[in-house]
Amino acid sequence: MHPTQKAILQLLENAESIPLKLRWIGREVGEEHPQKIKYHLHQLEKMGAIAIDMDKKEIIKNSNTAEGAFVSLPIMGAANCGSATALAEDRIEGFMKISQGLLPRSSKNLFVLRASGDSMNNLSDSSLENKTIDDGDYVIVEKIEEPSNKDVVVSIIDGYANIKRFFHQGTDIALLSESKQDLPPIFIHEDDADKYQIAGKVVKIIKQPRFEI
Numbered sequence: 691m692h693p694t695q696k697a698i699l700q701l702l703e704n705a706e707s708i709p710l711k712l713r714w715i716g717r718e719v720g721e722e723h724p725q726k727i728k729y730h731l732h733q734l735e736k737m738g739a740i741a742i743d744m745d746k747k748e749i750i751k752n753s754n755t756a757e758g759a760f761v762s763l764p765i766m767g768a769a770n771c772g773s774a775t776a777l778a779e780d781r782i783e784g785f786m787k788i789s790q791g792l793l794p795r796s797s798k799n800l801f802v803l804r805a806s807g808d809s810m811n812n813l814s815d816s817s818l819e820n821k822t823i824d825d826g827d828y829v830i831v832e833k834i835e836e837p838s839n840k841d842v843v844v845s846i847i848d849g850y851a852n853i854k855r856f857f858h859q860g861t862d863i864a865l866l867s868e869s870k871q872d873l874p875p876i877f878i879h880e881d882d883a884d885k886y887q888i889a890g891k892v893v894k895i896i897k898q899p900r901f902e903i
Contacts, residue, residue, distance in 0.1 A: 691784065694721050694730045699739060699764075702751040710747040737785050738762030762787050763802045763830065767851075771807035771823055772873065774850035786828065786896075794893050799833040801890070803844060803851070809867035810853055815842060818895050823853060826898040831890035842892040847876070847885075853892065 697719035701708050708715070712724035721727055731749065734740045739762055741750045762785040786802045793800065810823035823829060829844075837843045843856045845865060854865035854876065863883065865876040878886060 692730060692733070694719055694726065695734055695739075697721075698727075698730060698734060698749075699751075702740070702749070705751075707743075707746075707748040707750045710742060710744075710749055738787060739764070739785060760787050760789055761793070763800050765802045765804065765828075767803065768806045769803040769829070769844050769851035769853050771805050771811075771825070771853045772809040772867070772869075774847050774852040774876075775807075788830075788896075792894065793830065794832075799890075800893070801831055801833070802896075803829050803831055803853075805829055805853060809869040809871065809873050810842075811868075812870045813842065813855075813868045818842065818892065821895040821897065823892075823895055824898070828896040828898070829853065829892045830894035830896065832893045833890045835888055837888055837891050844889040844892065846887040846889055851889065852876075856888075 698715065701715070701718055712727045715731075716722055716724060716727050719727075721730075731740070731742065735742055738760075739751075742748075743750060765783045765786055767783055805823050805827045806825060808825055811825075813822045814820050831844050837856045839856065839858045841856045842853065843865075844851055844853055845856075852865070855868055857864040857866060859877075861880040863878040863880075865878070867873040867875065
């Protein structure tokens, strides 16, 4: 995705809409040519990332509230399912078009990560349809800051993303793998809780299609 398109989406990160003012957007994203802003808005609209309301002169971020509609969720890169070795950068690699009916109805602020690794390949969770997370699968994540005990979460540790089962142990935290291998958990003391971040909770697993020839 073009850097200008990423910058426009960042403007919408914490807003339901922004004004359709090409010069203002250009100043905000560092692009002085209004026609280039117009081009990038058109590309984002084609992707399904934004909608443009010409009556209100507003740009609206993609919403997953339309009943039965297809939505485009941003793919934010990869998350490792083993030791945290996949860099978690706040960047959009593309969009996944998915039917609204496949998404949890109560979930908002969704994004997609591509799973890398196999330490959640023995996952069993009824809320996730008892699907495992295998290398190459996609996970749909809801942005939250405070998960519940036993949620499957995406966490950021030392700048790297990983997918693990979240456990409270008293006041401390444990992040557990659910793998066919014997993999050690990650333990976080309460005094170090500010050194990691919960990026969100896994709410849907999309299995990578695997065709037999």
